[in-house]
Amino acid sequence: MAVIVLAIAPLAGGCAASEAHTRGGDPYFEQAGNSGYDVEHYDLAITYDPDTGRLDGTADITLTAVADLDGLSLDLRRLSVESVSIDGEQADFEQLPPDDSGRGGELLVTTDPPLAEGTTHELTVGYGGEPGQPEDATGGLYGFVSTGDGAFVANEPEGASTWFPVNDRPSDKATYDIALTVPEGATGVANGEPVGEPRTEGDRTTFRWQATDPMASYLATAAIGNYDATTDEGPRGLPILNFVDEDLPADALATTRESLALQPDMIAFFEKLFGRYPFTSFGAIVDDDDDAGYALETQTRPIYSGVAEESTVAHELAHQWFGNSVTLETWADIWLNEGFATYSEWLWTESRGGQTPDERFDALLEEPDDSGLWQIPPGDPGAGELFSDAVYDRGAATLHALRESIGDDDFFALLRSWATDHAGGNVTTDDLVALAEEVSGKDLDEFFQAWLYETGKPSS
Ligand code: ARG
Ligand code: ZN
Numbered sequence: 001m002a003v004i005v006l007a008i009a010p011l012a013g014g015c016a017a018s019e020a021h022t023r024g025g026d027p028y029f030e031q032a033g034n035s036g037y038d039v040e041h042y043d044l045a046i047t048y049d050p051d052t053g054r055l056d057g058t059a060d061i062t063l064t065a066v067a068d069l070d071g072l073s074l075d076l077r078r079l080s081v082e083s084v085s086i087d088g089e090q091a092d093f094e095q096l097p098p099d100d101s102g103r104g105g106e107l108l109v110t111t112d113p114p115l116a117e118g119t120t121h122e123l124t125v126g127y128g129g130e131p132g133q134p135e136d137a138t139g140g141l142y143g144f145v146s147t148g149d150g151a152f153v154a155n156e157p158e159g160a161s162t163w164f165p166v167n168d169r170p171s172d173k174a175t176y177d178i179a180l181t182v183p184e185g186a187t188g189v190a191n192g193e194p195v196g197e198p199r200t201e202g203d204r205t206t207f208r209w210q211a212t213d214p215m216a217s218y219l220a221t222a223a224i225g226n227y228d229a230t231t232d233e234g235p236r237g238l239p240i241l242n243f244v245d246e247d248l249p250a251d252a253l254a255t256t257r258e259s260l261a262l263q264p265d266m267i268a269f270f271e272k273l274f275g276r277y278p279f280t281s282f283g284a285i286v287d288d289d290d291d292a293g294y295a296l297e298t299q300t301r302p303i304y305s306g307v308a309e310e311s312t313v314a315h316e317l318a319h320q321w322f323g324n325s326v327t328l329e330t331w332a333d334i335w336l337n338e339g340f341a342t343y344s345e346w347l348w349t350e351s352r353g354g355q356t357p358d359e360r361f362d363a364l365l366e367e368p369d370d371s372g373l374w375q376i377p378p379g380d381p382g383a384g385e386l387f388s389d390a391v392y393d394r395g396a397a398t399l400h401a402l403r404e405s406i407g408d409d410d411f412f413a414l415l416r417s418w419a420t421d422h423a424g425g426n427v428t429t430d431d432l433v434a435l436a437e438e439v440s441g442k443d444l445d446e447f448f449q450a451w452l453y454e455t456g457k458p459s460s
Helices: 001-007 014-022 250-261 263-274 310-321 335-349 357-367 387-408 407-419 431-442 445-453
Strands: 037-049 054-065 067-076 080-086 093-096 108-117 120-129 145-147 150-153 174-183 188-191 199-201 206-213 222-225 229-235 239-245 280-285 304-305
Touching: 037 222, 054 067, 054 250, 067 093, 080 093, 080 108, 093 407, 108 120, 174 188, 188 206, 188 229, 199 280, 206 280, 222 239, 222 280, 222 310, 229 263, 239 250, 250 280, 250 310, 263 280, 263 310, 263 335, 263 407, 280 310, 304 310, 310 335, 335 431, 357 387, 387 407, 387 431, 431 445
Parallel strands: 037 174, 239 280, 280 304
Antiparallel strands: 037 054, 054 120, 067 108, 080 120, 093 108, 145 150, 150 222, 174 206, 188 222, 199 206, 229 239
16 A cells, blocks of 8 residues: 555656645645655754744754655745755755645655665755745644744644644654754754753854654744743753743733743642653743744643743643643544643642632533534544634543543543553544543443534533
8 A cells, every 4th residue: 555655756747746645644634744754853953034034944854764665755835945865865856836825835855766665764955945924724823933033833733844844744753853043142942952052153053952752743843032041840850941032021921930930830740640741851932922822832842922821831731741742643633632631721720729620511511502612523623623612622521521431540540541551652532442441441432422523512
């Protein structure tokens, strides 16, 4: 199967190439990702000039062919490729433009000689251009969003291709080295931990970051701004590295500082429930640009737009277990991210003396049957509803209903096993159902069917 689907005709017709490509993607985002190869590591060197909005990059990508390949396709849009080499040899390439919505750009590389199944190669791409202000399928800002003084980066679901050539599917996790060269005075923040001190040459400073745990491409970041850096410590001395925009208004700054000060307690609280924090550091990037208007759980270092509220910080932290360590295989299963993070947020709020999960659950059940909450099935919401209330709140309510059905002991044992058994991997809802049935000894097919896949308020 793989060979026919993935081999790309030697660039004779764009048609054959694009057809080959669309078959590799996610059911919701067919243009993104390719299953013909597996990336192990991205080494990205990015230079960005906020004054001109120009980004120049070099991507060194270590990948393994999972079939015999006479070509490779990567997701990349708006940016122009200047050079491509494979294992140090210059390679022919072609770029397919994005569609009218700005999505779906491709870089097609001819591999001659073909890459043999199972062999590992080094692909180097030099590229550049202006990412601008990319929009997702619903018109919201995402990807590498140019701000006045830098960039707000939030790739979910398939916006990583706005700043680097990528196999943009969540099942292809990789490690990352990210070097950000920015005007002196600005700060570049990526995932993981810094490598050495920032280095200034001329009027530019380079910040090097290393993320050593596998990461899905939607969780990569390259935030740039006028950030004030502070550090803190979590359990066992876990480094917490915070970057808060110096230009935040005073009230947003006060709220943000209070929320971030709770991070060590939040990590300890979730560790008791889900097991060890899965990565080597944590922290926050809080950008003053509030045009995006949302936060994202970028791995080890969530980004917040305008302010970091306490409940949002708890939510993004919980995603480090649910979403980042245990990652969805396809986007239809988004509730595995958002339902779990929202339920974790409910647990944190309760521990602080706020509303209880019971109260929240009862309030949701008061919502009219014809509301989106009950009409959109969280287990298959559609590409345009990935971030809808049904996914977040009905997803969390699904977990609460499950808790009532199987009891606290089994429910919390399930959360812990889910986080630990699948740490670093990819999952589907079927995996969760199987684990819930195993832990509880109950047949839960009808339960999950009603809560996740049907329209209308479930009766149980
Ligand atoms: N996953 C993020 C969160 O719940 C939300 C991302 C919203 N993205 C968007 N394009 N609107 O923490
Ligand atoms: Zn979330």
